[in-house]
Structure formats: structure tokens, C-alpha cells
Amino acid sequence: MDVTKVIDAKGLACPMPIVRTKKAMNDLESGQILEVHATDKGAKSDLSAWAKSGGHELLKDTEENDVLKFWIKKG
């Protein structure tokens, strides 16, 4: 996957993972991919709901050793 930018939101509690993600997304061009790392469990459902409502596409998400990773394509 051709990732344009990586955001490290590990250790941050809600709402910071989404605040950071949104900010980073503003700097991206449509079609570019943002990779987000987070540890807040709530980030999973919130990021997918946020991506959907913003017209972005959540390409993939993984969970390894309590770290959640997301790949979001800007819409």
C-alpha cells in the first residue's frame, strides 16, 4: 500500500485520535492514503464511522499487541 502519511495516536484518549486524523487528512489530496496507529479501543468504531460520514474509505484495519492500525483513503 502506498501510504502518504502516518499518524501516531498511540496512548491518546478519545477524541484525540480522530482530531489528529482529521487534521492530517486536511493536508492530503483525494486518493492519498493515511495510516493511523492508536491504542484507544473506541477508535475502531469511531474511525470507521467518521471515515464513512466524511466520504473517506477505510481500506483496512488490524490489531496487533493492543495497537490498532488503520489505512484510510481520502475521498
Place this chain on the structure above:
Amino acid sequence: MAVNMMTAHEVTKKVINKEELFILDVRNPDAFSDWKIEGENFDYLNIPYFELLDGVDEVLDKIPSNKEVLVVCAKEGSSVMVAEMLSDEGLTVSVLQGGMKAWSEHLEPVKVGDLKGGGEVYQFVRIGKGCLSYMVLSDGEAAIIDATRMIDVFIDFAKSKEAKITNVFDTHLHADHISGGRKIAEQTGATYWMPSQDAQEVTFTYTALEGGQEVTIGNTAIDIHALYTPGHTIGSTSFVVDDKFLLTGDILFIDSIGRPDLAGRAEDWGGDLRESLYTRYRELSSELIVLPAHFMIMDELNEDGSVGEKLGVLFKQNHGLNIADETAFRKLVTENLPPQPNAYHEIRETNMGMIDPEEEKQREMEIGPNRCAVR
């Protein structure tokens, strides 16, 4: 304008007193539709916090100016952010301290009655999740039934009553919440009882609870009579306390009955459930006050916030006790059941001691309503 913090205890008082409250729930719509703070005179607006990052303009005209406003999220952080934005616009709003996490864990002790020998019975209402635990106090001794995992609340309460916790019971192996029974017993040296038929896979030692046993609390002999009433689980046991209270566990609720399917045995246990509800309970005094292990809707709360009703009244009013046709009854308890509680397999495994998740994980497993009943 200020952002106030409102505690789960304060919100509980508003539920019990049927006060008005406007709840701005900023969790995502799935979480909100699954589980929210229920109150008879509460109004709601659900807009996820991530749609308000650029400003709260779109919600300003949807928030009434004549009602108290409470902003709610999962753990507090996002509601503080939204509340501060609303405050900047000149509104006075409160935030639920600790969010739905705190709401799920809050226990409200309510006295349900006195005992013949001078003791008392308290019900611990877990208002956000609908779980009910009990403490029987007599002559400096305490017994706890169906404790939740917030064990300090029970231990501190017993301390405040200058009572020593001597016996801890679980009416059955719970599937909707993590029991605190074993941990309380470990910390206090009390005897931990659970029905042996529900305990076949447990990894710890316990004292086997069998129908017909009697346990005495305090010198004035408050007796707890165990009554074997299978159906929700194969080991489910009810208790008659002081010939006055009937603790029904997850077999009989105020406005519903237990579901037999949470261990994957609905077909087998449907018949047991009927036997317990339609034969064994019928043999008891209709004057007994039924104290269940759950409530499902706020309508089941009495004026004082307690949950309980005379057995005779339930025989008349509870739909689940009034299905004459056995086939129709079996159909009710095996078909079209509500969704199962969140993470119920893992919760059962935790209660059997097979897994020991850390606290944060336990919280997450218990998110949502209890869903132990059928109506």
C-alpha cells in the same frame, strides 16, 4: 459559561425522581442505538463528536434553552470537548463524569426492607446495566448475593454498617456481567457459594450450593433457604430470605422471565424453566417479595428506585407466568430471542476462572445492556 461535571449518582437521582434532562450523546450512532441512559423524562440528541470538530453551530438550535443539558460520551474526553465548545457559545451544560464507562459501573444502594430479627436487606442497583445485587445484614454479619465486579462498593458498604462479610453467593453462572463474588470472598475470608451444576468447568474452589440448604447470617438467625430452580442455567438457584424475600436470580424478573439460551441449551432448559416458574414458585407464599438479579426497563423501578414486587402480583401481571400452553411457552423462550449480551462467552469464561482479563478489557466486555430476559 461553565462546564459542570455531573456524577453517575446525580444522574441516577434524576432517573429515580423522574426529572427532566436533555442528553446530548456524542458517541457514534451504533453505540447510542445499542445502549443509552434511560429516563422517563429524558430527551435525546445523538450527534457523534467527530461531526462537531469544526464547530457546534449545527446543534445549537436543537438544544433546548429551558432544560438542563448533559453531554455524554464513552469515557468523558469527547464530551468535555463538545461541552467546552457549547460553553464558548454561551450555553451552560454538564458532562457525565467518567462517561458511559462510569454509568455502567455505578451502583446505587437502596434499602428494600427490614428483617424479623432486626437486620436489613439492601439492593445494589446497577442502573446503567440493569444488574441487581443484594446484601443481607444481621447482627454484624453480611451476606452478599450476585455481586458485580465493583467489589469495593460492597466491601465499603459492609464496613460502613460495621458488618463482617461471611457468605457470598452467586445464584448462577452469569453471562452478562463479571461476578465479583469470588474476589470478595478471597479478600474477606468469606465462604463463596455457587451452584455445583453451573460450576463444572470452574478453575477455583468454591462451596457447592444445593437446593434445600440453609445458611444462617448473624446471631438472630436470618436464614437463607436455597431453592433449586433451573432454567436460565442448569444450576440456577433461588433464595428465600427470612421467609419474606424471594431472590430469583435470572429466572423471574418483574416484567419478564429468564432466557434459557445463553449457554447454548435453550431446547433442553426451556422445560426446566417452565417447571421452575409454573410449579416450584407456585408452591411458595404469594406474599414473598420477588427480588430479581436484573431489570430491563426503567418502568420496573419502584418509586424509591428499588426493584421488587410481591410474587402474587407477578403471577397475575407477568406475561411470562401466564402462558397456559406449554408449546407456546417453549416457543417464546426459544424463538425470536433478543440479541445476546455483549461478549457473553468471554464473560462466562471469566466467571469460571478460565480467563482473567485485565480491568479495562473487563469493562469493555460488559458494555451494553444485560439482555438476560424474554418478554
